[in-house]
Amino acid sequence: MTQPRAPGPVQVPPFSGMLGAAALPMVLAAPVIVAVFWVTGQARGALAALLGVVVSVVFFASGLYVMGRVVKAGPLSVLAGALAVYFGQVIFLGVVILSLSGAAWLDGTAFGLSVLAVALIWQLSQVLAFVRLRKPVYDDPAQDSVQEPAQEPAQEHSREPLT
Numbered sequence: 770m771t772q773p774r775a776p777g778p779v780q781v782p783p784f785s786g787m788l789g790a791a792a793l794p795m796v797l798a799a800p801v802i803v804a805v806f807w808v809t810g811q812a813r814g815a816l817a818a819l820l821g822v823v824v825s826v827v828f829f830a831s832g833l834y835v836m837g838r839v840v841k842a843g844p845l846s847v848l849a850g851a852l853a854v855y856f857g858q859v860i861f862l863g864v865v866i867l868s869l870s871g872a873a874w875l876d877g878t879a880f881g882l883s884v885l886a887v888a889l890i891w892q893l894s895q896v897l898a899f900v901r902l903r904k905p906v907y908d909d910p911a912q913d914s915v916q917e918p919a920q921e922p923a924q925e926h927s928r929e930p931l932t
Contacts, residue, residue, distance in 0.1 A: 783902055784837035788830060790898030791891050795826055798890050806879040817876035821883030824865055829891045832858055 799822045807815035832854050839850030869875055 783899060784833050784840060786902050787895045787898045788833040788837065790901075791829070791833075791894040794890050794894045795822075795887065798886070799826075802883050802886050806876075806883065810876050810879050813874070814876045814879040817879040818883035820875070821880040822887055825884045825887035825891070828858060828861060829888075831861075833895075 799819075802822055803815050803818045806818035810817070835854050835857075836851060839854070840847055842850065869880070
């Protein structure tokens with residue numbers, strides 16, 4: 770008699786796992802980034818760095834959040850959703866660049882370098898999280914359907930001593 774197969778490990782959706790894994794490094798890195806620009810650029814540099822960190826985190830987190838929602842749809846919908854998220858992010862960055870391009874109060878170097886630091890930390894965190902998710906790249910036939918093994922006919926073995 771066969772016993773039912775125990776369910777495998779619960780798979781974490783990749784986008785929510787990557788979002789969660791990127792949040793902790795950003796919480797740790799944001800004060801360091803702002804403090805570095807406070808020391809080098811006074812309050813103006815710190816405020817620009819803080820704005821850069823906030824804009825970057827909103828940019829990356831919103832993309833992952835929306836993709837986590839879209840991924841539950843069919844494959845063509847996921848592709849269309851990914852393109853819409855990308856297009857929305859490009860528009861968001863365009864609006865930010867246009868609105869801040871003429872701001873005399875903004876330290877552009879501190880803003881740009883903080884955005885670059887956040888992008889590097891965020892992307893590295895996402896890659897490490899995705900690698901650690903151990904998402905299977907193929908379907909496990911054992912989990913698709915629980916099948917009982919074929920029953921072999923009972924064979925009688927003689928217990929004659931070997932000579």
